[in-house]
Amino acid sequence: TAVDQVIRHKAAFNVGAAVTRNELNSASYANTLKTHYSQITAEYEMKMAHIWNGVNNYNWTNADALVKFAEDNDMEVHGHTLVWYKSFPNWFKNANYDSASFEGHVKTYIETVVGRYKGKIISWDVANEIFLDNGGLRSTDCPVFKTFKDPVAFYGRCYRYAREADPEAKLFYNDYNVVLAGGKRGAMRSMATRFKSEGYPLDGIGDQMHYMETTNRNTIKNGLADMALTGLLIHISELDIRINTGQSDNFVYSTTEQQKHANAYKEIVEAYEAIPQSQKFAISTWGLHDGSTWLTDWWHPKEYPLLFDDKFEKKLTYEGFLNGL
Numbered sequence: 001t002a003v004d005q006v007i008r009h010k011a012a013f014n015v016g017a018a019v020t021r022n023e024l025n026s027a028s029y030a031n032t033l034k035t036h037y038s039q040i041t042a043e044y045e046m047k048m049a050h051i052w053n054g055v056n057n058y059n060w061t062n063a064d065a066l067v068k069f070a071e072d073n074d075m076e077v078h079g080h081t082l083v084w085y086k087s088f089p090n091w092f093k094n095a096n097y098d099s100a101s102f103e104g105h106v107k108t109y110i111e112t113v114v115g116r117y118k119g120k121i122i123s124w125d126v127a128n129e130i131f132l133d134n135g136g137l138r139s140t141d142c143p144v145f146k147t148f149k150d151p152v153a154f155y156g157r158c159y160r161y162a163r164e165a166d167p168e169a170k171l172f173y174n175d176y177n178v179v180l181a182g183g184k185r186g187a188m189r190s191m192a193t194r195f196k197s198e199g200y201p202l203d204g205i206g207d208q209m210h211y212m213e214t215t216n217r218n219t220i221k222n223g224l225a226d227m228a229l230t231g232l233l234i235h236i237s238e239l240d241i242r243i244n245t246g247q248s249d250n251f252v253y254s255t256t257e258q259q260k261h262a263n264a265y266k267e268i269v270e271a272y273e274a275i276p277q278s279q280k281f282a283i284s285t286w287g288l289h290d291g292s293t294w295l296t297d298w299w300h301p302k303e304y305p306l307l308f309d310d311k312f313e314k315k316l317t318y319e320g321f322l323n324g325l
C-alpha cells in the first residue's frame with residue numbers, strides 16, 4: 001500500500017530529522033517533514049547557548065515553537081542537548097564559577113528546561129561528546145573537565161537531575177564515531193557500568209553517524225551490534241552521508257553516484273534493523289533536504305547528504321532508506 005512507501009509508516013521505530021524554527025515557515029518544508037517523519041530534533045535551538053541568556057534568563061521562543069509544531073502534527077521531540085562543551089554560553093564561561101556554583105547553576109538549568117517540557121519531549125541527550133575517540137575524556141575547551149576532579153560523576157549527577165525533572169523521559173548519551181572508534185565505545189561502556197553501580201540513570205546511547213559514502217559498512221554493522229550489547233536503547237541520532245567525499249567544486253551527482261549513495265543508506269538502515277527490536281529507538285537524519293545542511297554551511301563545497309533534494313523531491317537515498325526497513 002502507499003503507506004508502506006513512507007518511511008515514518010514503514011519503520012517500527014521513530015524516524016526523525018533535525019529541524020530549525022526558521023525553516024518551518026516554508027510550507028514545503030513543513031509538509032515534507034510531517035508527511036515523512038515522526039520525530040524532530042532541534043538542530044540548535046535547544047542547546048544551552050540558545051536558551052540560557054543568564055541566571056534566571058531563558059529564551060524559549062524557538063524551542064517552544066518547535067515543540068508546538070510537533071504537538072500539532074503528531075510528532076515526537078528528541079531534546080538535544082543539555083550539557084555540551086561547545087554550547088556553554090559565554091556569560092557562564094566568563095563567570096569562572098567554582099565547582100559548587102557551576103553545578104548549582106547547571107542543576108537549575110536542567111530542572112528548568114526538562115521540567116518545562118515534561119511530557120512533551122520524550123528523550124534528552126543529557127551529555128554530548130564528552131569522550132575522545134581513544135577513550136580519554138575531552139579536556140580541551142571543556143568547562144566541565146576544567147572544573148571537576150571527577151567529570152564523569154558530575155555528568156552522572158546531571159542525568160539524575162534530568163530524571164527527577166521528568167521521570168518518563170528517556171535519557172541518552174550522544175557522541176560521534178561510536179561504532180567506528182573502539183576506544184570511545186569502551187569508555188562509554190565503562191561509564192554505563194559505573195552509572196549503573198552508582199545509581200545514575202541512563203536509558204540509551206546515540207551515535208551521530210556523520211558519514212561518507214566510503215565509510216566501511218561492515219565496521220558500522222559490527223559496531224552497532226557491539227553497542228547493542230550494552231542492552232541500552234540505540235539512537236542513530238544525526239545521520240547524514242557525504243557523497244562528494246573529494247570535496248570538489250566540480251563534483252557531479254550522477255545516477256551512478258546516486259545509486260551508490262542510496263545503497264549506503266540502505267545498508268546502514270539494515271544494520272540498525274539487525275539489532276534487537278526492543279533496543280531500537282529512532283534513526284534521525286541531520287537535516288531534511290540538501291538545500292540546508294550544516295555540511296555545506298560549515299566547511300564543505302556543495303553536498304547532497306540527505307533524503308530530499310533542494311526542491312523537496314524524494315531522492316534515491318529515500319528509496320534506499322525505505323528499502324533498508
Ligand code: XIL
Nearest residue numbers: 043044080081128174176208238294
Ligand atoms: C551543529 C549544527 O548543525 C549547527 O547548525 C550548529 O550551529 C552547530 O552544531 N554534533 C552535534 C550537533 O551533536 O549538535 C552538531 O550540530 C553537529 C555535530
